[in-house]
Amino acid sequence: xxxxxxxxxxxxxxxxxxxxxRGGLKQLWRAALxxxxxxxxxxxxEVLTASRVxxxxxxxxPSAVAERLGEVVWSIVSGGAIARFALETATALLIxxxxxxxxxxxxGTLLAQxxxxxxxxxxxxxxxxxAPRIVFAPMFVIWFGLGLTSKVVMAVSIGAFxxxxxxxxxxxxxxxxxxxxxxxxxxTRLQRxxxxxxxxxxxxxxxxAETASVLVAVGVIIGEFTAGNQGLGYLIIVAQENFExxxxxxxxIVVAIMGILLNGLVTLIGxxxxxxxxxxx
Amino acid sequence: xxxxxxDVSKSYETRGREAVRAVAPIDLxxxxxxxxxxxxxxxxxxxxxxxxxxxxxxxxxxxVLLDGRTVEESSADSDRPGVVLQTPTLLPWRTVRSNVALxxxxxxxxxxxxxxxxxxxRRRTDExxxxxxxxxxxxxxxxxxxxxxxxxxxxxxxxxLRSTLMCFDEPFSALDEFTRExxxxxxxxxxxxERFTAVFVTHNISEAVLLSDRVIVMAPRPGRIVGDFTxxxxxPRAVDALTTTELGTYVARVRSALRAGMESAA
Numbered sequence: 001x002x003x004x005x006x007x008x009x010x011x012x013x014x015x016x017x018x019x020x021x022r023g024g025l026k027q028l029w030r031a032a033l034x035x036x037x038x039x040x041x042x043x044x045x046e047v048l049t050a051s052r053v054x055x056x057x058x059x060x061x062p063s064a065v066a067e068r069l070g071e072v073v074w075s076i077v078s079g080g081a082i083a084r085f086a087l088e089t090a091t092a093l094l095i096x097x098x099x100x101x102x103x104x105x106x107x108g109t110l111l112a113q114x115x116x117x118x119x120x121x122x123x124x125x126x127x128x129x130x131a132p133r134i135v136f137a138p139m140f141v142i143w144f145g146l147g148l149t150s151k152v153v154m155a156v157s158i159g160a161f162x163x164x165x166x167x168x169x170x171x172x173x174x175x176x177x178x179x180x181x182x183x184x185x186x187x188t189r190l191q192r193x194x195x196x197x198x199x200x201x202x203x204x205x206x207x208x209a210e211t212a213s214v215l216v217a218v219g220v221i222i223g224e225f226t227a228g229n230q231g232l233g234y235l236i237i238v239a240q241e242n243f244e245x246x247x248x249x250x251x252x253i254v255v256a257i258m259g260i261l262l263n264g265l266v267t268l269i270g271x272x273x274x275x276x277x278x279x280x281x
Numbered sequence: 282x283x284x285x286x287x288d289v290s291k292s293y294e295t296r297g298r299e300a301v302r303a304v305a306p307i308d309l310x311x312x313x314x315x316x317x318x319x320x321x322x323x324x325x326x327x328x329x330x331x332x333x334x335x336x337x338x339x340x341x342x343x344x345v346l347l348d349g350r351t352v353e354e355s356s357a358d359s360d361r362p363g364v365v366l367q368t369p370t371l372l373p374w375r376t377v378r379s380n381v382a383l384x385x386x387x388x389x390x391x392x393x394x395x396x397x398x399x400x401x402x403r404r405r406t407d408e409x410x411x412x413x414x415x416x417x418x419x420x421x422x423x424x425x426x427x428x429x430x431x432x433x434x435x436x437x438x439x440x441x442l443r444s445t446l447m448c449f450d451e452p453f454s455a456l457d458e459f460t461r462e463x464x465x466x467x468x469x470x471x472x473x474x475e476r477f478t479a480v481f482v483t484h485n486i487s488e489a490v491l492l493s494d495r496v497i498v499m500a501p502r503p504g505r506i507v508g509d510f511t512x513x514x515x516x517p518r519a520v521d522a523l524t525t526t527e528l529g530t531y532v533a534r535v536r537s538a539l540r541a542g543m544e545s546a547a
Contacts, residue, residue, distance in 0.1 A: 177370040184335045184364040184448070185387035195386060199374050276373035276422060 060245035069250040076254070082235065086254065089220060089231040092148055093262055096155030096216040101209050103156060104163020108205075109198075111164070112171035122168075129161040133219070137226040146228035155219030159212040166208025170201025203277050206270035213266040217259035282360070282445035282478045284311040284334065288343035291329050291504075302503035303329045306343060309497065309506065313445070316472060316479040318489035318496045320535065322543060326504020327482045331448050334480060335362055347446060361388065363439030363477070365452040369431035371423035371438075378419040381406050381437045409437040412471060429460035436468070440475065449481040453488065462520045465491060469517050486539070490531045491518055498535055500542025507545070508538030 042062045048054045049061040075082040111118045111125070137154060144150035174197050182192045224233025232251050239247035271277070286309040292300040304326035311317045319327040332338040333345050336352040345352055347360060361384070371380045382402050385391065410416045413433040415426075423431055432452060439447060453461040469492060472479060483489050489496045490512055498508030512531055 175370075177366050177368055178372075180332070180335060180337050180366065181364055181370055182387060183337045184362050185384045186336075186361050186389065187387035188389070191387050191391065195383070196372065199372070202374075276424060 056245075057243070060249055064246040065249040065253075068246040069253055072247075072250045072254055082232075085230070085232050085235050086258075088148075089224065089233065089255065090258060092151045092155065092220045092223070092231065093216055093258060095148070096152045096159060096220055097209075097213055097262060097266070099152060100156045100159035100212045100216055101163050101205075104160040104208060104212065105167050105205060107160070108164040108167025109171065112168055118168075125161070125164060128157075133157050134222050137222055140223070141227045147230070150227050151220050151223030151231070154223040155216040158219040159216040162211035162215065163205065163208040166204040166206075166211075167201060170204030171197055173204070174200065203274045206266075206274050210263060210266050210270065213263040214259050217255060217262065221255060282348050283313045284309075284446065284478060284480065285346040285349075286310075286330075286333075286343065287346065289330075289333065289340045289345060290342045291326065291333065291338065292341045305503040305505045307504075307506055311478055311480060311495075313478055314476045316481065316492060316494045318481045318483055318493040319499055320483055320486055320489045320496060321499030321504075321539065322484065322501055324504075325499040325501040325542075327499050328450055329504065331450055331480060331482050334446070335364055335448055358388075358390070358442045359445050361442055361444055362446040362448050363442065363444035365432070365435050365439045365447070365449045367451045367455055369423065369428070369435040371431055371434055373422060373424055376420050376422055377415065377426070377434050378406050378410070380423060380434060381409055381441060383438060384441045405441065406437075409440055412440070412474075413437045413467065429456055429464065432456065432464065433467070436471070440471070440477075443475075445477055447477045447479045449479065449483075451483055452481075454483070454485065461488075465520055466517075468492065473516060486532050486535050487528075490528055490535060491520065496531075496535055498538040498542060500539075500546055502546045507542035508535065510535055510538075 045054075045059065046062045049056055049059055072082055074080070076086045077083075107125075111121060133154065136157070140150040140153050144153055178196050178200075179192070182196055187195065220231070221233040221236070224231035225237055228234070232255055236248055236251045236255075239245075239251060286307055288306045288308060289304065290302065290306040291304040292302045294300050307330070319330060321327050329338060333340050334347075334352070347362075350360075371377075372383070375383070382405075385397055385402055391397075406419070407416070410419050413436050415430055415433050415437070418426060418430065418434075423434065426434070436452075453464055456464065465488065472492075481489070481492060493512055496508075496510045496512060497506055498510070499505065500507045510531060514527055514531075518528070
């Protein structure tokens with residue numbers, strides 16, 4: 001007895017194209033609003049500083065910042081004097097992020113393996129996360145020297161936490177029914193982890209990594225503030241000491257852009273890794 | 282596979298209070314190749330019973346024997362029960378094809394790294410996909426399929442290892458009426474072809490009568506067996522045959538046993 005193939009079965013992916021077209025226009029509007037707001041704020045500050053309502057010693061003129069930003073970006077792109085510093089910061093960012101993710105996943109996974117380990121160690125993880133790591137900056141320099149290492153350590157000490165938390169949350173979410181199936185298949189503990197639990201945790205790990213990508217930028221700059229003569233953080237300190245406010249702002253903007261690019265990269269890779277993400281939930 | 286429950290009970294310890302008995306001591310034998318349904322209201326312990334067959338739960342007293350061996354002792358491919366649950370529970374990062382073949386990657390043999398014949402896996406997957414009529418969707422992802430289709434894939438996965446015991450826990454209760462009727466016919470057809478032992482948990486009386494050789498009626502507080510009906514109707518049984526007096530009589534008898542059981546509950 002063979003039943004007819006069910007005709008009611010339709011894939012939901014078909015109906016999305018029209019919605020996407022309408023969404024495009026909406027997104028354009030939103031982008032216009034975001035940019036418009038920024039332009040408005042900058043314009044107000046420009047008027048206030050140009051008319052000396054706000055002293056230029058307290059706040060640089062946006063036009064001066066823009067000019068300086070142009071010079072800085074050009075110097076970086078054309079391999080000028082600032083390029084070396086930008087490269088140092090970018091290198092530290094990438095290394096820190098990779099280490100933060102690797103370490104975060106490792107610690108999160110270890111903690112998830114045993115209830116007792118989690119019970120004893122997790123409060124310390126939280127306490128460390130709450131501690132202001134900036135205080136340790138001079139100590140990291142003493143321990144790890146003036147170079148790349150102490151910067152990476154600082155960045156990882158901040159950036160690893162969201163990954164730990166994400167990994168733990170993802171692994172704890174292991175679904176009862178999937179577990180039942182794996183037990184029925186006589187799966188070993190390692191098989192359960194590899195085939196089901198770790199992949200299910202990936203969306204949470206990716207979310208943690210996205211947060212980490214922004215946090216490592218903070219860590220790297222703190223590291224460069226304290227340590228030696230490397231990176232954009234060092235340039236910012238020098239500019240500050242010379243009261244070159246436009247330079248300070250321009251450099252901060254460059255660092256922010258680096259952070260956004262890094263975050264975008266993580267989001268992009270994350271979507272590839274967790275390709276089932278939105279559709280499956 | 283012959284399934285024997287000997288004096289099996291299950292209690293849950295609750296701190297400070299008396300242990301809650303989910304299942305009172307039960308004796309039950311399911312013969313090899315028999316299709317048996319467990320029906321009963323919520324809380325009658327039917328899923329608990331099934332979980333003990335699967336090996337997720339350990340009985341508090343008594344033992345569960347699969348072909349004379351305990352659940353822990355049985356780990357050969359065909360000894361591992363195939364399981365279909367209320368939700369399809371497919372892994373969203375795997376294609377339909379790769380979901381169906383998941384059981385091959387589990388178990389002691391996979392751990393020892395025994396090489397599996399890829400061609401054989403491919404052939405078995407194709408065979409099952411066509412058996413449950415989702416051949417065209419092998420390379421899709423589960424979330425691209427409707428609920429009914431996903432449940433077909435789940436059935437294919439459960440069948441992969443040619444398990445001689447199949448456990449169903451309300452597999453069709455989340456589906457719409459039309460899809461459910463279609464899958465009733467499908468399941469009957471598949472069972473007649475493969476002749477596995479089936480333990481089918483449901484709270485749908487007509488479904489139980491339609492599909493089973495035997496319907497076991499359970500009652501709650503504590504979970505126990507209050508009725509055991511042999512459904513003596515030739516197969517294949519058509520869904521519209523349910524209205525015939527013969528099937529209707531069975532449904533009525535099961536229903537009255539259920540009602541009597543509920544009234545006797547503490």
